[in-house]
Amino acid sequence: MPIAQAAREELVGFRGRLIGPEDAGYDEARKIYNAMIDRRPALIARCADADEVARVVGFARDSGLLLAVRGGGHNGAGLGTCDDGVVIDLSALKDIEVDPQARTVRVGGGCTWGEVDRATNEHGLATPSGIISTTGVGGLTLGGGLGHLTRKCGLTIDNLLEAEMVLASGERVCASADENPDLHWAIRGGGGNFGVVTSFLFRLHEVSDVFAGPTFWPVELGADVLSAYREFLPSAPRELNAFFCFHIVPPAPPFPEEIHLRKVCGVVSCYAGSEEDARKAMAPLLDALPEPLLHGVQAMPHPVLQGAFDGLYPPGDQWYWRADFVEEVPDEAVAIHAQFGAEIPTMKSTMHMYPIDGAAHDVGSDETAWSYREAKWGTVFAGVDADPANVAQIRDWSIRYQEALHPYSAGGAYVNMMMDEGQERIRASYRGNYDRLADIKAKYDPGNLFRVNQNIQPAAG
């Protein structure tokens, strides 16, 4: 019997949707953000609430089926879906409750960051997330969360107070400092390995308008700009987040026509504070370099910044990326960046170097599962294009770029920016925390039901 039909017979009274390959809307429902990944699940279960998540977990487990969990569906490696198995689709879990007095927000497991940012901004508050508003809260948070507010407010996981979860057993539990603290430790960086998070509780910070935008120089100045940036950023105030990047300027507003399609290097900055302080904070970098092609920094509401890249990166492009953590950027690495930056293969391909310092360094390497606290940057080499014919080209650039710089890296990578790169790479990314994660995995998911992720294997009993 087809799996979707078996699910309908077993999950009587299911209020969400059970979608199989024969059903209308199946092709739309199975699409994920990265169009390079084309998987055909046997069942997509769009659950209406946490009880339904628990029922589908039980159905998949008892039927011996592969189980994937989909938050926002943004994962580069396509870890929110699978072939032939069951996908728990959390997209209907959209509740958002802001408590301005307690400075917290409770967020359904299927929300995207844009939805959360808009709700918290109404109260002049925010929690740190990423740089694209369509990314899922679920995957981004569980892997760590690097974004425009990292230096001021820490990683997303540093603000995760509580998570309501469905375990492999079907049991519903809370993970916090007081309840199941081992689970709370593990989910702050350990990804979706330990269960399905149906709601998150985050701490909020006073962030309303930010002073933000891109500053671009010609790509030929790549080595100069990167050298100046690596000296400047670590001593800049925490309110300033600025990531280094290579881009090709999109041929559209708000970019001036004279720089359309030009290869550039630069920084995308976000100052969470006043305009006057923002200008002071950026001055040492601008003073050290020639006049930029574009200095597009201006005041804007935080959610506007969060959505600034959305138009350039809609769902449905081909994505291949690699990543590495970095402690130092020696001159040899600067030269390699300058070479590959000048060779960006397509308009949407990019390299971003996200700062990991400031508040992210206030937490120790073993205080959460996210082990690279002493890294200063997380680098991502993203080959992106709308046309499937260009996959080989973008993939090749991304791999060659990362491999050339890997000897200068800290060893591991941010799990949320990895492809399917094997167990050794996953171990390298958790380092000293891996064995503890494997013990916690053995306690909460001994059968490795949740294995469509950067997988932590349960420790042998």
Ligand SMILES: Cc1cc2nc3c(=O)[nH]c(=O)nc-3n(C[C@H](O)[C@H](O)[C@H](O)COP(=O)(O)OP(=O)(O)OC[C@H]3O[C@@H](n4cnc5c(N)ncnc54)[C@H](O)[C@@H]3O)c2cc1C
């Ligand atoms: C365009 C783009 C921009 C990005 N920018 C950033 C950025 O600025 N900062 C950053 O840190 N990351 C960024 N990322 C990486 C992003 O964090 C990961 O791709 C993340 O996995 C996406 O989460 P998702 O919920 O959308 O993904 P999905 O594909 O739905 O899921 C990814 C993984 O998380 C698990 N998962 C998702 N939700 C849950 C849940 N509620 N409970 C249990 N497991 C769950 C899934 O099982 C899967 O293993 C970006 C990705 C893209 C494609």
